[in-house]
Amino acid sequence: MIYKSNFKARLFCMVFLVFLVTASSFAQNVRTVTGTVSDDNGEALVGATVTTGRQGKGTVTDLDGKFVLEVDGQTAEVQVSYVGYKTRTVRIPARGPLSVTLASDEQVLQEAVVIGYGVQRRSDLTGSVSSVGSKDFNQGVVSSPEALVNGKVSGVQIVNSGGSPSAGSTIRIRGGASLNASNDPLIVLDGMPMEVGGSVSGSGNFLSLINPNDIESMTILKDASSTAIYGSRASNGVIIITTKKGTSSVRPKITFSSTNALQTPTRTADMITRDELYRLVRTYGNDSQKSLLNDGVDTDWNKEIFHTAFGTDNNLGISGRAGAMPYRLSLGISDQNGILRTDNVTRYTGSLTLTPTLLDNRVKLNVNLKATYGDNRFANTEAIWSAATHNPCSPVYSGSDAFLGYHEAVDANGVPVTGATGNPAGLLSNYHSTSKVCRVIGSLDADYSFRFLPGLHAHLTLGYDGSRGRGHVYVPHEAYQYYNTGGRNYGYGPQKNRNRLFTFYFNYNRYVERIKSNFEVTAGYDYQFWKYTNAAYTELNDREPAEQQAASAADDQRHVLLSYYGRLNYSFDGRYLLTASLRRDGSSRFGKDSRWGSFPSVALGWRVSEEGFFKVLKPAFSTLKLRASYGVTGQQDGIANYCYLPLYTLSQRGAYYMFGGIPTATYRPSAYNSGLKWETTKAWNWGLDFGFFGDRLTGSIDYYRRRTEDLLATVPVAAGTNFNKQMLSNVGNITGKGVEISLSATPVQTDSWEWSLSGNATWQRNRITNLRLNARSASPHTPAGAIDSHYVQVLSEGHAPYSYYVYKQIYDERTGLPIEGLYADLNGDGKVDSKDLYHHHSPSADWLFGLSTSVRWKRLTLSTSLRASVGNYLYNGMAMNTGAWETMSYNSYQLNRLNASYLETHFRKRQFESDLYVENASFLKMDNLQLSYNFGKIAKWCSLNASFMVQNVFTLTDYTGVDPECQGGIDMSVYPRPRIYSLTIGLDF
Secondary structure, three states: OHHHHHHHHHHHHHHHHHHHHHHHHHHHHEEEEEEEEEEOOOOEOOOOEEEOOOOOOEEEOOOOOEEEEEEEOOOOEEEEEOOOEOOEEEEOOOOOOEEEEEOEOHHHHHHEEEEOOEEEEHHHOOOOEEEEEHHHOOOOOOOOHHHHHOOOOOOEEEEEOOOOOOOOEEEEEOOOOOOOOOOOOEEEEOOEEOOOOOOOOOOOOHHHHOOHHHEEEEEEEOOHHHHHHHHHHOOOOEEEEEEOOOOOOOOOEEEEEEEEEEEEOOOOOOEOOHHHHHHHHHHHOOHHHHOOOOOOOOOOHHHHHEOOEEEEEEEEEEEEEEOOEEEEEEEEEEEEEOOEOOOEEEEEEEEEEEOOEEOOOOEEEEEEEEEEEEEEEEOOOHHHHHHHHEOOOOOOEOOOOHHHHEOOOEOOOOOEOOOOOOOHHHHHHOOEEEEEEEEEEEEEEEEEEOOOOOOEEEEEEEEEEEEEEEEEEEEOOOOOOOHHHOOEEEEEEEEEEEEEEEEEEEEEEEEEHHHOEEEEEEEEEEEEEEEEEEOOEEEEOOOOOOOEEEEEOOEEEEEEEEEEEEEEEEEEOOOEEEEEEEEEEEEOOOOOOOOEEEEEEEEEEEEHHHOHHHHHHOOOEEEEEEEEEEEEEEEOOOOOOOOOOOOEEEOOOOOEEEEOOEEEEOEEEOOOOOOOOOEEEEEEEEEEEEEEOOOOEEEEEEEEEEEEEOOEEEEEOOOOOOOOOEEEEEOOEEEEEEEEEEEEEEEEEOOOEEEEEEEEEEEEEEEEEEOOOOOOOOOOOEEEEEEOOEEEEEEOOOOOOOEEEEEOEEEOOOOOOEEEEEEOOOOOOOOOOHHHOEEOOOOOOOEEEEEEEEEEEOOEEEEEEEEEEEOOEEEEHHHHHOOEHHHOOOOOOOOEOOEOOHHHHOEOOOOOOEHHHEEEOOEEEEEEEEEEEEEEEEEOOEEEEEEEEEEEEEEEEOOOOOOOOOOOOEEOOOOOOOEEEEEEEEEEO
């Protein structure tokens, strides 16, 4: 027993001794490493990754940038990384904590490109995608986000509708793919798809309610492979807008910028001078016309309505980190006067962004809240036409109390003459149209990284976009405008737009080292609901008691889009790339039998520069990638919400039925198409990306073809029905093709000098290939683009959309001048009639060019941007409509000024359909010229930069109208785009 007991005791002691030795040895091989991680400004980086690179051991920094990591005795160094910064490998000191500083990596930041439902490295893209960051945006007075990238991206054309600060823009990516449905691209703001054209009362441009100073980057998805993930709304491309976020810095970073600008009028309509008018009337005028000449009066009506306008735009931004909460807060005030007197837009904006990370960096939140309030006064743009045509021999003021003191055309009884134009100055000062618009956009993004399966993320987005607008119109009953009906005094609205979004998707990313493959899979679901309401209102006059002049019924429009989608991104060995996606959309705008549409895409990429055989071409040839893609996208925007339903509308005035002796208005059925279905676009894209000399010179070339089928087009309804004359149907096809070239270069880069250069060129062509309801019917010519019921444009098979359809003008062989009313008999039947109309060019440009360059010497930088359009034509409606003697005087009480073209043509009657007025509108524009200086730190706590800029510097063109850039193809009365001189002061604290 004693022996056994001693044996057990010795055995226990031996085991315990072995345990102590082992534990001691283990303790000697395990140590704790501590340290801090900061950026190159000394600010702590929260959530930086610190790893040994062995057995996956690692940790992340806390709110103060500190970390604690246990390593074994064989580990001599750790690797520290953070998104947007260069990764460092640091040796572990023998004693004491580590102090690691990470430098920002611009190349890494530029590599990250926002795409649909995620982010992707630029080098891994297989589609045609262009991204423009804030440092490359157009500067100066920018009232709406789309102007930031005008001329910067190949295949993208942005045309502002005029010089008013409230003017909207028409955006076309690859020329658009539809006819009657929308050709606008889808706009996605921080993950939330916006309503196309979602403006409310008093807001001419729904994008203008987004402060351009809050935008970090804009990404344009052009080919179907990139856009198909958005399915039914992506036929015309996608623009993804990403706003600025907070930083990890504990110390707040404060930025303030102030832009103050003077806007001056530029070119106005080319009309005859006062002396020319006087001479013509004295020579050829009748007695009543001569009596309207006042020898002592010479009024420059353009000076009466246009002026030098002042505008200011001030923005304050505060970003940093409060505890665990990175944040950014911005406030903006913009007050822009238009060059047309009484035109003003005042905008107040606020934005708050919170980007916290929770649960050991597994939950990342992105909370965005933006609010805008707009207070606007809209000028009466009829004054522009009136100023161009008004008699310069007529005074501004009459010297009497009639018409509030303005000189007007009246008959013998002192009543305004029918058909006369009002005094331009009076049209402005006596017209009061105001609006107040507010908009709130909020979104919550939540991304959760699963612990049990690294690489798997669940992403939730909740979004709301609500806007509300109302306005008021007041014209005194004494004013010339609406004089016979007692003026106007009424309010309209409120109009409300609501847009709600629910998005949920899973994303799984894994690299399998054994087969050198990276897989990224995304699968998700979207629900989006839109509602638009407009309260009924009545237009009243300014009399007591007020009398009704017109009425607008209440409106309630709603639609829903449900979507399921998936995408696979695969790469092998970093060389071979595959992207495939499928989206299935269901829209409430179609009947149940055709409600759902499927939109697939596939794309391939080959990074040739990663191949072994390519090494012989380096370093001169640094990058080469080939791309090819195919995809199908849909279209359901730009059409009414209930076209497939049988609806009844109030009958025309006079259609009453007597019930009990009381006349009761009746309703009539509206035309509807129960078989209405998706318009679809099938597109192919082939691309080449390249870089030379370490990517000092980079570029891309894309060639695309696309075909849109089942066009949503408005066609005539068969005669004999009770329906409207036209109905929305699926009819016809349109095809498009084009080439896009982009180049960026840095020819000079030293400590003192840097010269950067970027340019793009686009060739594009769209053709209508079918407009027939059935193959046996004749190909129709659908009229479009009317002036006084005279159509000068047409939709025809085999031609570009909205081509001009006019008569061929005959000219005098001796003088070379056009002969009035004489046109070519093109079909040779011995007479000139509608069968002799011919297709003569189109508004679409053949080529679009953009060029931006910047030269820096030390702290001084000179930069400029230019755009060109070649092959676009424009119908000069102003010259036609005011270029004939018949427009000199419609009556005996008013004399009108003629267009300068009359001095050559001497037309007696207007020649509506003459090809004389279809002019080549090719142009070269310098959009801006900027000189800036970075003063650096002017105090320990403040740095200063300043810039002076001229916008709309010059336009070179042979077009004789006001501006060759006119969306739609017919130039009538244009609000001139001003030349802007601005000074910007920027302060960083």
